[in-house]
Amino acid sequence: MEEVIVRVEHLSHRYSVDWAIRDINFEVKSKGVFGLLGSNGAGKSTTMNIICGVLNQTEGNVWINNINLRENPVEAKKFIGFLPQRPPLYPDMTVEEYLTYCANLHLMETGEVGKAVERAMDRCGVTHFRSRLLGNLSGGYQQRIGIAQAIVHHPKFVVLDEPTNGLDPNQIVEIRNLIKELAVDHAVMLSTHILPEVQATCDEIRMIEQGKVVFSGTIDDFDNYVAPTSFTATLGNAPTNDVLATLEGITKVDDLGDHHYRFHFTDPKDITEKMIAISVAKGWQIEEIQLERLSLDEIFARLSGKK
Numbered sequence: 034m035e036e037v038i039v040r041v042e043h044l045s046h047r048y049s050v051d052w053a054i055r056d057i058n059f060e061v062k063s064k065g066v067f068g069l070l071g072s073n074g075a076g077k078s079t080t081m082n083i084i085c086g087v088l089n090q091t092e093g094n095v096w097i098n099n100i101n102l103r104e105n106p107v108e109a110k111k112f113i114g115f116l117p118q119r120p121p122l123y124p125d126m127t128v129e130e131y132l133t134y135c136a137n138l139h140l141m142e143t144g145e146v147g148k149a150v151e152r153a154m155d156r157c158g159v160t161h162f163r164s165r166l167l168g169n170l171s172g173g174y175q176q177r178i179g180i181a182q183a184i185v186h187h188p189k190f191v192v193l194d195e196p197t198n199g200l201d202p203n204q205i206v207e208i209r210n211l212i213k214e215l216a217v218d219h220a221v222m223l224s225t226h227i228l229p230e231v232q233a234t235c236d237e238i239r240m241i242e243q244g245k246v247v248f249s250g251t252i253d254d255f256d257n258y259v260a261p262t263s264f265t266a267t268l269g270n271a272p273t274n275d276v277l278a279t280l281e282g283i284t285k286v287d288d289l290g291d292h293h294y295r296f297h298f299t300d301p302k303d304i305t306e307k308m309i310a311i312s313v314a315k316g317w318q319i320e321e322i323q324l325e326r327l328s329l330d331e332i333f334a335r336l337s338g339k340k
């Protein structure tokens with residue numbers, strides 16, 4: 034059985050009077066990417082801050098490598114690398130100075146520090162910027178340095194809070210690739226409010242909404258759950274609704290007016306390709322076709338309703 038590196042049991046936290054998270058339970062395995070998905074204010078950062086020992090929980094327990102984080106924080110934190118939402122970077126330090134400083138903060142043996150810094154720079158693809166001041170790096174490279182500081186002390190568990198926030202599309206792809214590389218030999222936990230982000234990077238996910246877990250499962254379970262069940266199409270020369278409703282794979286058709294239709298189906302496989310092929314063959318003048326995917330808010334609403 035795969036090793037469990039993190040165990041979270043009945044975790045709850047209250048800021049003054051309001052509960053930010055309530056009775057969160059999960060385990061993180063020693064390899065792969067574990068995603069915490071939730072809209073703004075759902076409770077992701079609160080959960081991550083507690084798991085990294087930055088915030089003391091009101092109730093519940095966190096074990097890192099079987100060490101109770103609350104009872105033995107110094108030992109437990111040796112296994113954790115954390116990139117908070119705002120990377121703790123010092124703009125007047127060079128990359129190498131900063132990573133050396135972080136390795137020392139993590140109480141690494143002095144003789145190990147140089148090697149560890151080289152390895153972290155290499156893994157994050159920043160060795161060529163070793164003498165560059167952090168303040169002079171682009172957002173994407175600053176994020177890489179943030180990840181490098183999170184892995185410099187060889188933690189088993191790496192926590193990344195919204196790691197692609199504020200990056201451009203190319204930088205996002207690069208950081209996602211880096212996360213997947215790290216997950217080959219680390220347990221990586223990331224939080225995000227971006228649906229495609231979990232779909233692109235995560236193996237296992239928990240979705241939280243108003244501080245409670247509303248979905249827990251693998252990414253395949255999640256993709257099945259959020260698979261589209263309808264598409265819309267504009268047909269310049271459509272046949273009657275009765276004809277459209279008998280098309281293979283279509284369970285129902287709504288006439289939305291102005292040559293616009295919504296088609297419901299149960300099996301999404303090649304459904305739009307089939308519709309395009311038959312429209313062309315029959316001369317229905319298809320002008321536009323679009324799968325209707327659920328937005329994150331709609332998924333939350335569905336999952337919360339289910340619960």
Ligand SMILES: Nc1ncnc2c1ncn2[C@@H]1O[C@H](COP(=O)(O)OP(=O)(O)OP(=O)(O)O)[C@@H](O)[C@H]1O
Nearest residue numbers: 048049053071072073074075076077078079080226
């Ligand atoms: N220091 C604080 N004091 C009081 N309330 C807080 C504090 N930090 C967070 N909260 C509240 O706790 C709830 C959860 O916030 P949290 O930051 O954990 O959510 P999040 O999912 O990380 O959202 P975001 O993506 O916007 O950071 C929110 O209602 C937030 O307003």
